[in-house]
Amino acid sequence: MEPDEYGRMFDAEDALWWYRALRLYLGDALDRARLPRDARVLDVGCGSGGNLAMLAERYSRAAGCDLAEEAVRLCRTRGLARVLTADLNHLPFRTGAFDAVLASDVFESREVDEAAAIAEIARVTRPGGRVILTVAAFQFLLSEHDAAVHSVRRYTRARARRAFAAGALDIVRMSYLFGLFFPPIALYRLARRRRGGPEPPGRSDVFLPPRPVNTTLFAAARAERALARAIHLPLGTTLLVELVRRV
Numbered sequence: 001m002e003p004d005e006y007g008r009m010f011d012a013e014d015a016l017w018w019y020r021a022l023r024l025y026l027g028d029a030l031d032r033a034r035l036p037r038d039a040r041v042l043d044v045g046c047g048s049g050g051n052l053a054m055l056a057e058r059y060s061r062a063a064g065c066d067l068a069e070e071a072v073r074l075c076r077t078r079g080l081a082r083v084l085t086a087d088l089n090h091l092p093f094r095t096g097a098f099d100a101v102l103a104s105d106v107f108e109s110r111e112v113d114e115a116a117a118i119a120e121i122a123r124v125t126r127p128g129g130r131v132i133l134t135v136a137a138f139q140f141l142l143s144e145h146d147a148a149v150h151s152v153r154r155y156t157r158a159r160a161r162r163a164f165a166a167g168a169l170d171i172v173r174m175s176y177l178f179g180l181f182f183p184p185i186a187l188y189r190l191a192r193r194r195r196g197g198p199e200p201p202g203r204s205d206v207f208l209p210p211r212p213v214n215t216t217l218f219a220a221a222r223a224e225r226a227l228a229r230a231i232h233l234p235l236g237t238t239l240l241v242e243l244v245r246r247v
Contacts, residue, residue: 048071131244140190145205
């Protein structure tokens, strides 16, 4: 992503409703994985460290890596020592090194070779281990936000199945997230596109709204999470994919 986006992420991800809600969903996926406290868990493309900090609270051997040195620096600012600079397309870890691998909003990036990256994640995950991915959903929602964070692809269930359920990985669960927010976001982005044509590269839409707004949006996201435990949402702005490394 653009270098200044890491600082924007660092400033917002502890408090912003979207990041907080996403970590709840990631926590649910980790609960389903039933990993022990001493599990070896890797956060690839860890960004400024919000998810890695959550992993470090759960697991004593959580580690992270990111292609950007600025991201690694910000992680260390959080006190996260087990983090290094690394390319997802060529991970510097031994085969089967981790019990679980997390990759959140990484596969959309133009710097990622989709086939090479998923093969590397499968390689470093032990047989029977878990892989948890979140990716942006629906290609028509590409916007200036995606340009700022270097996203060039978004996913549907079908595209995720083709991309990730290959080789040594099997999908065990897929679910759309933030479905309540899908209609207004889709209408907004389509309306902007019709008025102004293609949107130029710029800043992401990561910002911390006023506290009442942030609190209300987080409450809505938590309500949707409760609903999503009972039914699979047909649409959403994010897709959560849970996979297991074939034995």
